[in-house]
Amino acid sequence: MSGGVDSSVAAALLVEQGHDVIGLSMQLYDQSEGQTSFGSCCSIDDLHDARRVAAAIRIPHYIMNFERQFNEQVVSNFVAEYTAGRTPLPCARCNSDLKFATLAERAQGFGADAVATGHYARVFRDGRTGRYLLRRGADLSKDQAYFLFSLTQEQLASAVFPVGDRPKESVRDYARARNLPVADKPDSQEICFVPDNDYASFIRHRAPEAIQPGAIVAQDGTVLGTHAGIHRFTIGQRKGLGLTSSPTHAPMYVLALKPADGHVVVGPKMALERTTLTAAQVNWVMAKPTGDRRIVAQIRHRHQAAPATVRALEGERAELVFDTPQVAITPGQAAVFFDGDAVVGGGWIE
Amino acid sequence: MRVYFDYNATTPLAPVALEAVVRATRDLFGNPSSVHHFGQQAKAALDDARSAVAALINADPSEVIFTSGGTEADNFAIRGAAEALEATGRRHLVASAIEHEAVLNTLRALGRRGWRTTLVAVDQSGIVSPERIREAMAPDTALVSVMHANNEIGTIQPIAAIAAIAHEGGALMHTDAVQSAGKIPIDVRALQVDLLAMSAHKLNGPKGAGVLWVKRGTRMQPLLTGGKHERNRRAGTENVAAIAGMGAASLLAAQKMDLETPRISALRNRLEEAITARVPGTVVNGARGERVPNTTNISFDRVEAESLLIALDLEGIAVSTGSACSSGTLEPSHVLRAMGFPAHRTQNSLRFSLGLFSTDEEVDRVIEVIPRLVQKLRGLTSRTGGRPPSSSRSDDEHGGREDTDPS
Numbered sequence: 012m013s014g015g016v017d018s019s020v021a022a023a024l025l026v027e028q029g030h031d032v033i034g035l036s037m038q039l040y041d042q043s044e045g046q047t048s049f050g051s052c053c054s055i056d057d058l059h060d061a062r063r064v065a066a067a068i069r070i071p072h073y074i075m076n077f078e079r080q081f082n083e084q085v086v087s088n089f090v091a092e093y094t095a096g097r098t099p100l101p102c103a104r105c106n107s108d109l110k111f112a113t114l115a116e117r118a119q120g121f122g123a124d125a126v127a128t129g130h131y132a133r134v135f136r137d138g139r140t141g142r143y144l145l146r147r148g149a150d151l152s153k154d155q156a157y158f159l160f161s162l163t164q165e166q167l168a169s170a171v172f173p174v175g176d177r178p179k180e181s182v183r184d185y186a187r188a189r190n191l192p193v194a195d196k197p198d199s200q201e202i203c204f205v206p207d208n209d210y211a212s213f214i215r216h217r218a219p220e221a222i223q224p225g226a227i228v229a230q231d232g233t234v235l236g237t238h239a240g241i242h243r244f245t246i247g248q249r250k251g252l253g254l255t256s257s258p259t260h261a262p263m264y265v266l267a268l269k270p271a272d273g274h275v276v277v278g279p280k281m282a283l284e285r286t287t288l289t290a291a292q293v294n295w296v297m298a299k300p301t302g303d304r305r306i307v308a309q310i311r312h313r314h315q316a317a318p319a320t321v322r323a324l325e326g327e328r329a330e331l332v333f334d335t336p337q338v339a340i341t342p343g344q345a346a347v348f349f350d351g352d353a354v355v356g357g358g359w360i361e
Numbered sequence: 362m363r364v365y366f367d368y369n370a371t372t373p374l375a376p377v378a379l380e381a382v383v384r385a386t387r388d389l390f391g392n393p394s395s396v397h398h399f400g401q402q403a404k405a406a407l408d409d410a411r412s413a414v415a416a417l418i419n420a421d422p423s424e425v426i427f428t429s430g431g432t433e434a435d436n437f438a439i440r441g442a443a444e445a446l447e448a449t450g451r452r453h454l455v456a457s458a459i460e461h462e463a464v465l466n467t468l469r470a471l472g473r474r475g476w477r478t479t480l481v482a483v484d485q486s487g488i489v490s491p492e493r494i495r496e497a498m499a500p501d502t503a504l505v506s507v508m509h510a511n512n513e514i515g516t517i518q519p520i521a522a523i524a525a526i527a528h529e530g531g532a533l534m535h536t537d538a539v540q541s542a543g544k545i546p547i548d549v550r551a552l553q554v555d556l557l558a559m560s561a562h563k564l565n566g567p568k569g570a571g572v573l574w575v576k577r578g579t580r581m582q583p584l585l586t587g588g589k590h591e592r593n594r595r596a597g598t599e600n601v602a603a604i605a606g607m608g609a610a611s612l613l614a615a616q617k618m619d620l621e622t623p624r625i626s627a628l629r630n631r632l633e634e635a636i637t638a639r640v641p642g643t644v645v646n647g648a649r650g651e652r653v654p655n656t657t658n659i660s661f662d663r664v665e666a667e668s669l670l671i672a673l674d675l676e677g678i679a680v681s682t683g684s685a686c687s688s689g690t691l692e693p694s695h696v697l698r699a700m701g702f703p704a705h706r707t708q709n710s711l712r713f714s715l716g717l718f719s720t721d722e723e724v725d726r727v728i729e730v731i732p733r734l735v736q737k738l739r740g741l742t743s744r745t746g747g748r749p750p751s752s753s754r755s756d757d758e759h760g761g762r763e764d765t766d767p768s
Contacts, residue, residue, distance in 0.1 A: 033675065071674065071675065073671045073674075075667055075671075076667060116741050117665075117668050117671075117741075119741055120668050120672060120737060120738045120741050121668075121671055121672050121675055122672075122675070
């Protein structure tokens with residue numbers, strides 16, 4: 012229970028369905044003095060909201076301290092990815108490595124059969140294959156299946172998403188109708204541990220030694236300017252390059268980040284387009300395909316999934332070929348493969 | 362059946378205390394400072410309570426100052442003494458590292474305003490060495506603050522010996538007696554302290570009342586300024602009902618101590634012996650001899666105390682890991698850390714604290730439930746390689762070695 016409306020309603024729905032529910036919240040970072048500038052979720056106010064909701068629906072509620080685990084499994088990876096020139100996806104790491112791992116294991120210790128969250132996604136069991144499948148949430152504008160692609164079969168088997176088959180507005184209506192104190196709380200939009208969504212200063216604070224200024228170069232190697240560290244950039248970025256002029260007077264975009272020589276490679280929008288990618292640490296939610304499989308693939312949270320062909324490679328990797336070029340395929344983000352609204356699998360873009 | 366073994370966090374109200382609170386709330390609404398009949402009635406209730414508290418600690422009633430609780434009493438003791446002594450040039454404060462946050466964070470706050478502070482670590486007995494205090498003293502030490510009994514492990518500190526050292530150096534001696542008052546006899550003259558803090562709700566009284574005992578003649582700067590309440594030492598209209606409850610609870614504690622101490626320590630010892638005998642990989646933290654009768658703190662090897670606490674609560678058994686932080690979550694115990702235990706040991710320890718209403722049946726229930734829960738939680742951690750590591754043995758740990766986590 013994050014203290015938001017979705018997990019609050021998820022808990023309330025389960026209570027209404029007659030389940031024996033225990034509310035768990037995770038304290039993810041130091042809430043002591045001087046640390047109050049942390050981001051938008053799981054703050055001390057949110058934990059307070061979660062407690063109020065638990066009291067309202069009459070379930071026991073516990074705040075578990077996962078500061079160390081969150082730091083080791085999510086924040087460190089986030090910092091390392093940015094300083095290595097990739098753009099991380101911490102929410103997916105948090106789901107598979109913390110919520111449905113450490114937290115789920117603790118819940119099992121309390122006799123829980125399942126772990127429910129407020130994600131907009133759906134799990135069902137395929138009667139034919141016996142596999143647990145993951146589908147997009149009914150409210151496609153809020154769908155979070157993309158962030159859950161790395162859940163294993165074992166994790167999916169005990170995962171429950173009570174709001175996954177509802178539109179967001181009905182979730183809010185439900186909370187209002189039951190006077191849950193979070194009914195009109197705004198959705199969180201940012202990465203919870205980054206204050207004011209300011210990645211650059213967060214990374215600088217966490218890993219000052221990893222930050223090296225470098226050159227902004229064109230595709231042919233011409234130096235166009237300088238930058239204060241590659242952690243400030245992501246593929247497809249246009250703003251904040253600080254270039255006074257570009258050779259063609261056309262807008263310039265970040266095409267690639269080269270941590271080895273500290274180069275930020277820029278070029279015209281056209282050069283951002285690619286049709287192929289490879290993904291690592293691929294998790295197959297449906298059966299691993301033996302040959303080419305037609306799918307639609309999503310390469311970031313707000314990306315319209317595009318038709319592609321995927322093929323499994325050696326070593327838990329996969330190769331993906333889109334039918335049409337896609338803009339800004341970004342290392343560190345997830346490529347998630349769908350069959351209709353069901354997740355086939357996904358992996359981390361290399 | 363619900364079991365409450367968290368008396369060091371707070372205690373249920375004794376029926377006589379409840380009666381006193383109800384009576385004062387209903388019948389004694391007058392302002393104790395008022396001249397008229399209503400004021401006199403309320404003032405009389407305050408005076409009765411003051412005498413009852415004074416009797417519990419062998420003090421003179423005129424030395425008893427009512428506060429809002431133990432935290433205010435500790436704040437008043439430290440800030441009041443430090444500020445009163447500021448003009449003399451004494452700008453150094455000494456305390457043990459196992460003090461309650463009410464003391465530690467007050468010292469930190471003074472530290473930010475220019476006072477120097479020295480915290481004295483303890484060994485694995487959990488008992489503060491007077492010699493270490495002597496080494497920490499400086500020529501300008503204003504105050505030494507060492508708790509009478511520790512809230513997490515229950516160890517009783519050699520206050521009289523430490524007070525003698527403080528006084529040799531010309532410093533005042535404060536003791537936080539929140540966890541000892543009502544549990545063991547206290548004689549402020551024998552302890553030779555200048556200041557002593559108590560809390561009503563730790564001795565079966567209500568929340569919202571506490572006491573700072575200030576030895577006659579001790580110069581103190583008030584914490585709160587305003588009217589001339591409490592002999593001009595603590596402004597603000599007194600919380601008559603809570604104070605009346607504290608008086609009744611103090612009277613009861615004094616009357617029943619001779620009977621309750623052996624009864625509660627027998628329950629505690631049976632609980633402690635059964636747990637350590639039936640659950641492998643358990644060890645009692647701190648010296649077992651010099652302890653308040655109601656407290657035991659036990660480490661469970663390869664178990665997250667946080668998980669065990671929740672699992673116990675879901676079985677209706679209320680215990681604690683020590684101090685809870687502001688958000689209600691659990692932090693590694695600063696007390697066990699100050700005792701030099703490695704990180705995992707500070708995170709696998711539970712405190713059981715018993716009291717007035719504790720029964721044999723409650724002890725039986727805990728003894729019955731705990732081995733099963735521990736076994737279940739250990740099964741989960743070993744499967745996924747969670748901390749703490751199975752290779753570490755709980756009986757061979759010394760020093761401040763940091764735990765390395767294989768997960």
